Amino acid sequence: MTHAPADLEARSSPSEQTVLSALKKYIPSPVPPSLKVSEQLHEQCLALLSEVDHLQGLLQQTLRNPQLVEVRQFRSNVIAELKMLQKLEQRFQSHPETTANSKRSKVQNGKSRASDAESDGDEAANEAEEDDDESTVEMRLMHALRSSNLPFYQAVWSIAKDSCRGLSALGKRFYWDAPVKRREKEPKVVAKQGGGGKQPNKDKRKSVFVDIVADDGEEWVKVSTMSESRLLFEMAKKGWERDSEDEYFSDAGSEVKPRRTVLRNFEGSDDDADDDEDELELIKLARDLRKAADATRLRYKHPRLRVVLSKIQEGNVPEIDDLLCEMRSYGVKVVCQDALSEISHGNSDLSHLLPRPFKRFTETLNVDCTLLLALVSDLSHAKEIEVSPSFHRAILRQIEVEKQQPLLPTELWPAMGGHELICTIEAGVRMREIVQLIGTETEKERTKIMMGDAPYTHIDRVSAIEKFQALSDWQVPANWKIPIKVVDAQPAITAAEIEGTLPSLAKQVAEGLSDINHSVFMYGWATGMTTISSNRTIDKQIEATVEKNRGTDETLEGPMVWICDTARSLAGKEKDRRP
Template identity: 60%
Template sequence: MTHDTNTSKGKASTKESAQLNQQCVDLLNEVDAFQALLKETLRNPQVVEVRQFRSNVNSELKMLVKLEERIKAQIQKSKDNSAEKKTLDTAGKKQPGTEEEDIDSDSELEQEIDLDSELEMRMVHALRSSNMPFYQSVWDTARNSCEGLLAMGKRFYWDVETRESQKGDYVGKGGGDKQANKDKRKSAYVDIVAADGDEWVKVSTISESRLLFEMAKKGWEAESDDDFSDAGSDGPPKRTVLRNFDGDDPGDDDDDDEMELIKLARDLRKAANATRERYKHPRVRIVLPKIGEGSVPEIDDILSEIRSYGVQVECKESLAARQEKKDLARLLPQPFKNFTSTLNVDCTLLLAVVSDLSHIKNIPVLPSFHRAIVRQIEVEKDMPLLPSELWPAMGSRNLLCSSEAATRMREIVDLIGTPAERARMEILLENSLGNNVDRKTLVEQFQALSDYHVPEDWALPVRIVDAQPEIKECLAKKILPPVADDVAEGLSDINYSVFMYGWAASITTITSNRTIDRQIEATIEKSRGEDEDLEGPEVWVCDTARSLVGKERGRN
C-alpha cells in the first residue's frame, strides 16, 4: 500500500466518522428538545423514560469523537512517514551511505505502513460497527409512527415472581432494569413503549444478506406440511413450515439453533402475554428497516413465522411511505384520549378543585402548616395542578359525582375550609346556587376566586347523582362480571358509590386514590382465570392530590 492510498483511506474514514458524529449530535438535539417539551407540559416529566436512550447515544458520540481523533492522528502519521521517506530518498542520493542502510530504512518504513494499514482497517471496522444507525432507526420509528411515548428502552419479564415484585415500578408493569434477582433469560427488551403503554415496538436493523446467512448457518429449511392439505385437493393450499429441529416441539430451553428474529418475536409475545395495561395485553410491532418483503421467499417465510405469534411486522416498503418527521408533540403521553364524554369525579379531586392551594399562587407558609401542605405548596409553584393536569383532563366533558362523594366533600369543607374554599364548593356543586345559574356565569364566579385562568368551556356545575339504584340494578341483572361482587366487598361506602357507579354507568372515573385503583385491579386479575376479555372500571389516577389549607391556625 502506498502512502497516498493510506492517506486517502484515512480521509474517507474521517469523513465517515464526521458524518456519524453529526448524526449523533442531531439526534441528541432532537431528544433534548423532546425532554424540554416534557418539562414544559407534564407535571411529572419522568413518567416518560428517555434518559437511558439519550445516555446511550451520548456514549456513542464520545466513542466516535475518540475514534475521529485517532483517525486524524493516523493521517498525520502517514503524512509524516511520507515526508520522512522523501527525506531518506533525497539523503540517499546526495549523502554517502551504504546500500544495506538504505534497504533497512525502506524495510522499516514499509513495516510502519503495514501497521498503519492494519490500524486503519480496525478503525474502519469500528466505524461500521457503530450503534448509531440503530439508535437513529429507533428514534425515527418513534418520531414517525408512534404517539403517547412512555419509554425508549424497557425490559419486560414473563417470570411470575419477578412480575409480582416489580408491580408499581411503571404504569405498564415492566419494572426497571436495576432490580436484583431478575432472570433476563425470561424477558424481552422493548425499544419503544408507545400508545400510553398499549403498544410495544422492537426495531431490528438486520440486513437481508445477514438474515439469509443466519438461515443457512442454522439449517433452516422450508418444508411442505402434507397434513395440512393434499396436493390437488379442493382444500386450502399447502402452507410453508419453517423448522430447524426434529420432532414437533423445539422446546423453550433449546435456543442454540433458533433464528434470532423468531426468538425475538416469541419472547416479545411471552412478555406481552404476561403484561397487562389497564386489563389488556399490549400489542407488539417489529420494525425491520433493512428488510424487504415479497422478493425473497425465504425471508417472506421468516416474516410469516413472526406474524404467527400475533406480532405486527413492518418492512422498509411501508417505512418509506412515512419519511416525513411528525411534530414532537405527537410523542407526548395522551392519558385523556379514551375518556368518556362524561366523567365521574371522586371526592379527592373535588377537594383539589376547591382548595386554596390550587388557586392562590403565593400562599405564605405558616408554622402551623402540616409538612404535607408545605410540600404541596412547593410542588404547586413548579407545576400548578389545575392548569397542567385537572382542567386538561376535564376539558369540556360533562362532570358528575355520587351523592356520597358530594356529601363527604361538603362535610370536610364546612369543617375546615376557608371562606374562599367554601365559596368555590358552592359554585362547583349542582344546585348549590340554584338551578337557574348558567355555565358561563358559574365560570365567571369561579374565576373571581382563582389566580389562574379558568377555562371558558369548563362544564360547571358538577352534577350530583344517586349512584345506588344503578349499581344495584347492574349487580342484580349480572350486567357487570361476577368479580364485581368481590370488588364491591373490599370498598368503603364512599368508594363503593364512586368506583362501582363509574363501572356500572360505563364512564371514566377520575381520582387521586391510587391505592383503591390498584386494589380493584388486583382483585380482577386474581379472579381472571381463562377470561382474557375481563375488564374492570375505567379509572384515571391523578398522581397528586391537594389538601384544604384550613380556616384556623393551630387546628388539629
C-alpha cells in the same frame, strides 16, 4: 513521452527512489474514506441528539412529570456513540501527523546515506512497512465506524417519529417470570424514593427489551436492522429447513406455516426449549415478546406487539417469508422494508409523540371526592401560600409540589376540558362534610359555587366561572362545566347487576369498597363512564381483584379510571390530623 508517477518510480534507481519518496510529502494526500464516514456519522449523531432534545423540551413544557416518558437512557446511548466517534476522529487527526513525521525523519536519514545501496534498500522496505501500517489502521478505523450503533438508534427514532403516537419510553425491559422469593438471610434492598431501586429477584434471562413503548403503553415495538444476507446465513447455520411435505395449515385454515428442523448441539427435553440458544434470533424475539406481553396488562389489556425489520424485504425469499409467518403466529405484527417505504419521513413536529392520557375519556366524567376537594383547596388556587406552623407535613409537601407544577392549570383543568361533570350523592355529601369541618372561608365559598349550593343554586356556567375566578390566582378556563351535577348512583348500579351489564365478579370487587368508593367506582363501571380520581390505592385494589378472578376470560375489563398523580388537601387541615 511522459510517465505516470508510479511508472517513473519503478524505472528509477534506488537512490532516485529515495528522493522521489521524499517529494511525496509535498503532494497532498487524499482524504481517507474513514474520515469522510466519521464526519458524516458525527453530523448525523448531532442531528439525532437535537431532535431528542426537542422532544424532551416539549415534555418539560407540557407534563407535570416529564420523567414519566422514559427518554433519558436512549439519549445517553446516543451521547455514548457520539463520544466514540469523537475518539475516532482524534485518531484520524493524530495518525497522519505521526506518519508524516516518521516519513520526514526517515527521508533525512536516507539522504545522509544515499550512496549506500544497501541502506537504500532498507529505506524502501521501511517505506513499504509504513504504507502497510497506514493501510491497516485505515481498515481498523473503517471497521469501527461500520460497527457503530448509530444507524440502529436512527432507525428506532425514525420509526418512533413516523409510525407511533403517545410515546411512553424509548427502551424498556419487561419480564415474564414471577419474582423469586427472597431468602431470609438475604439483605433487603430498599428502593430509593422516586425510583425503582434494584430488582435482584428478576431473572434477566426471562425478559425482553422493547425499543419503543408507544400508544401510551399499549403498543410495544421492537426494531431489527438485521440484513437479509445475515438472516439467511443464520438460517443456514441453525438448520432452518423448508420442506413442502411438512407444511401445515393454521387453525384458521388460511395460513401455511413451515415446520423446520433446529439443529442442537446438546441433549435436552422440551422444557429446555425456552433456553434454546440455537433458535433463530427473530423467532426467539417474537416468542419472548409474546411471553412478556402475556404477563403484562395495562388497563386490563395485553400490549399489542410490532416488530419492524427495516432491512428485510418480504416476498423475495420463500425461506424468509416462512420465517415471517412463524413470527406472526405469536400474535406479532411484522412490518418489513417495503411497508416502511410508504411512511413519510422528515416530520419535524413531534407533538404526536406526547402522551395522550385523556384519549379514552367519555363525554361525561365521574369526579371522585378526592378531586372535588382538590378543586376547591386553597393550595390549588393561591400562587403564594403562607406556611403555618399548624400545617400537616402532607400539606407542606403539597405546597412544594404546587410551586413546581400547579395542579389545576397543568393537569386537572386540561383533563376536564369541555366534558360534562357529575359526582355521586355520596361523594358530594362527603366532600361538603370535610369542607364544613376544616375548610377555610374561601374553600367553603368555592365549594358552594362549584357544587351549585345556596346562594348559587340556579347560577349559570358563565356566572359560576366569574364568581370562581374571583377566588383563584389562576385563569379559570371558560369551558369548565360547573356547577357539577350530583347523581344518585344506586339505581344505575342495581340495573347493571340485574341486566348483566356488570360481570359476575363485580360482587367481589364491591365487597372490598367503602360506601363512598362503592358509589363512585361502581357507578362509573355500571355506566361505562370514566371516573377521575387521585385514589390510586382503590384503583389498584379493584384491578387486582379483577385479575385474580378473571379466569379464562381475556376480554374482561374493570372500570375506566384515570388517576391524577397528586392530590390536594384543604389548607385548613390541622397539624395532628391524619392526611
